[in-house]
Amino acid sequence: MELKGKVALVTGGGRGIGQGIALALAGAGADVAVADLDQTIAEETAAKVEAAGRRSVAISVNVAQQDSVRAMVEKVEAELGGLDIAVNNAGIISIQSIEELTAEDFDRIMAVNAKGVFLCTQAAVRVMRPRRWGRIINVASIAGKIGFPDLSHYTASKFAVIGFTNAVAKEVALDGITVNALCPGIVGTGMWRGEDGLAGRWREEGESEEASWARHQKTLLPQGVAQTPEDMGQLAVYLACAEHVTGQAIAVDGGCTL
Numbered sequence: 692m693e694l695k696g697k698v699a700l701v702t703g704g705g706r707g708i709g710q711g712i713a714l715a716l717a718g719a720g721a722d723v724a725v726a727d728l729d730q731t732i733a734e735e736t737a738a739k740v741e742a743a744g745r746r747s748v749a750i751s752v753n754v755a756q757q758d759s760v761r762a763m764v765e766k767v768e769a770e771l772g773g774l775d776i777a778v779n780n781a782g783i784i785s786i787q788s789i790e791e792l793t794a795e796d797f798d799r800i801m802a803v804n805a806k807g808v809f810l811c812t813q814a815a816v817r818v819m820r821p822r823r824w825g826r827i828i829n830v831a832s833i834a835g836k837i838g839f840p841d842l843s844h845y846t847a848s849k850f851a852v853i854g855f856t857n858a859v860a861k862e863v864a865l866d867g868i869t870v871n872a873l874c875p876g877i878v879g880t881g882m883w884r885g886e887d888g889l890a891g892r893w894r895e896e897g898e899s900e901e902a903s904w905a906r907h908q909k910t911l912l913p914q915g916v917a918q919t920p921e922d923m924g925q926l927a928v929y930l931a932c933a934e935h936v937t938g939q940a941i942a943v944d945g946g947c948t949l
């Protein structure tokens with residue numbers, strides 16, 4: 692699979708899954724713009740892309756803000772000469788029961804996870820449609836396929852990503868653009884690990900964060916082990932190359948949604 696001559700953009704690319712996808716795309720030959728809320732970590736990933744022999748640019752963005760998204764795409768075009776592959780990966784999570792969940796928290800999650808994917812997809816389609824080629828990969832979740840307790844807002848945002856992906860895929864199908872959702876299962880990034888991650892928050896009485904992490908892998912995943920950012924990178928490269936796969940929501944989840 693070969694992406695030489697293509698320009699990719701990965702939001703939330705400063706760490707975690709986004710970084711894994713950025714490096715996999717670079718490994719397949721693409722130049723990769725790395726956008727993140729945190730400019731410093733975007734620069735770290737961009738340096739890794741360049742170390743792999745590809746061009747890169749680090750961009751500070753807030754995907755929930757339309758002006759910021761427009762400026763991001765303009766910068767990618769100006770610095771790297773186009774936009775062929777858009778990976779809309781930036782996302783956030785919080786844990787709240789349905790009674791605790793405030794309207795503000797619901798809006799905050801939807802603004803980044805759902806509206807952010809809409810804004811980035813729209814900006815990408817505007818560039819790709821006239822060129823009649825494009826690949827849009829929206830990072831959803833297993834929570835876009837099944838519900839998780841205390842994550843009703845996050846689950847709603849990821850179901851939204853999958854529905855949106857399906858609709859836009861049909862809208863642009865005649866224009867050489869594919870739109871797919873990539874659904875990670877459980878990946879040991881900042882979202883899961885540490886005191887503030889899911890493993891830290893979902894601890895049982897007296898349980899260490901490490902033990903909670905091990906327990907969640909065993910109980911939630913038929914394969915018993917977490918997936919990696921590299922696993923997500925492999926699927927992203929496939930979707931960036933594939934011509935006739937569109938409108939799909941593909942899980943890399945070790946059988947979690949079986």
Ligand code: NAI
Nearest residue numbers: 703707708728753754780781782832875877878880881882
């Ligand atoms: P992470 O928390 O390690 O990385 C997320 C990145 O997105 C960070 O670099 C952060 O600065 C950036 N970001 C957050 N808000 C942003 C905004 N408004 N604008 C621009 N950048 C922003 O998380 P991880 O695990 O790498 O998650 C990436 C995507 O994968 C998210 O959409 C998440 O919902 C999804 N996912 C993750 C899973 C996991 O097990 N880690 C499972 C299923 C889905």
